[in-house]
Amino acid sequence: MATTMDASWAQERVRDLVANVERVVHGCTAVVRNAxxxxxxxxxxxxxxxxxxxxxTLAKAIAHSIGAQVNRIQFTPDLLPSDVVGVNIFDTASRAFAFHPGPVFANVVLADEINRASPKTQSALLEAMGERQVTVDGHTHELDAPHFVIATQNPNDHHGTYALPEAQLDRFMLQVRLGYPAPEQEVRVIGDAIERRLPEQLEPVTTIGELLRMTEVARAVHVSEALRAYIVAIVGGTRTQPDTVRLGASPRASNALAVVAQARAVTEGREYVLPDDVKAVAPAVLCHRLVLAPVTAIRGVTAASVVDDILASVPVPHAIADR
Known part of the structure; x- marks a missing residue:
């Protein structure tokens, strides 16, 4: 179990990381924190x-703030799966095939405009994101930790986009949305453009070693049996609304909600999860995983409103007795 000292240390490191990212991403504190x-x-x-x-900019700022190896993939309609994961090439000198790793072999992979590539190419990331490995021609290649995929996408109603398959969406632990900045923040954005301030210019404020230690602290955060049942009830609520939700959240979503709540508790300096942690992260964990029934578009129902209704209806546990 994590200690209060561990959680306080991790909270300070998170605060530094968020502040560094916000040097180039303005007016999006909640989004940066969720990232x-x-x-x-x-x-x-x-x-x-x-x-x-x-x-x-947000994706690059995070990558450069943690001092990690960063690879960027610009997803386009003609991108091939081998352009992502790598390919075996025959070496005439050794008269044998040699594996040439693709850009997915990095600590941070920026998949830019991921929904502009075909579903076949998008699916090339499934194994890497789900199992931290890549299999090419029957040979499995491990990916180094940490392995963090940050994908950006334009809304699906924009020209030249492909909807991400449900299996691909389910591999993303969180989805966040960026909107237009407030006028005062847009003034700061203009200032960055005039001064040529770029996310690549950010100095790292933590190391890979510290990041791995922070993830260990998050893993050790206590989640009581009552809160585990609370999480199951919330996720289960997405599967019991056939008139609204055509496909509810899977057990992978339950796991994600639990571990994201652990991480949020760390950012608050706590070594245990509260119901407020679960409620705070539930929309970002669940909304993109829900497939709504067609009739909901007519009724004005959204995934966010479905999750809000579920959170309002599921009783909140008041005791964390097994701490």
Whole structure:
């Protein structure tokens, strides 16, 4: 179990990391915090927004703030799976095939505009994101820890986009959305452009070693039996609304909600999870995993409103007795 000292140390490191990212991403504190929480939870992050609202800037800022190896993949309709994971090439000198790793072999992989590639290419990331490994021609290649995929996507109604398959969406632990900045924040964005301030110029404020220690602290955060049952009830609520939800959240979502709540508790300096942690992260964990019934578009029902209704209806446990 994590100690109060461990949690306080991790909270300070998270605060430094968020502050560093906000040097180039303005007016999005809640989004930045959720992105860092996803990193501590050892998940993958999907950032959605219209073009030009700093999705790529946010991803680059996180990558350069942790001093990690970063590879960027620009997803396009002609991108092939081998362009992502790598390929075996025959070496005439050794007269044998040699594996040439693709850009997915990095600590932080920026998958830019992921929904502009075909579903076949998108699925090339499934094994890497789910199992931290890549299999090419029957040979499995391990990925180094940490392995954090940050994908950006434009709304699906934009030209030239492909909807991400449900299996792909389920691999993203969190989805966050970036909108237009407030006027005062947009003034700061203009200032960055004039001064040529770029996320690549950020100095790291933590190391890979510290990041791995922070993830260990998050893993050790206590989740009581009552809260585990609470999480199951919330996720189960997405599967009992056939008139609204065509496909509810899977047990993978239950796992994600638990570990993201652990990471959020760390950012609050606690070594145990509270119901407030679960409620705070539930929309970002669950909304992108729900497939709504077609009739909901007519009724104005959204995934966010479904999750809000479930959170309002599931009784909150008041005791964390097994701490």
């Amino acid at each position: 860092v929480i996803c990193l501590l939870a050892e998940g993958h992050l999907l950032i959605e927004g219209v073009p030009g609202v700093a999705k790529t």
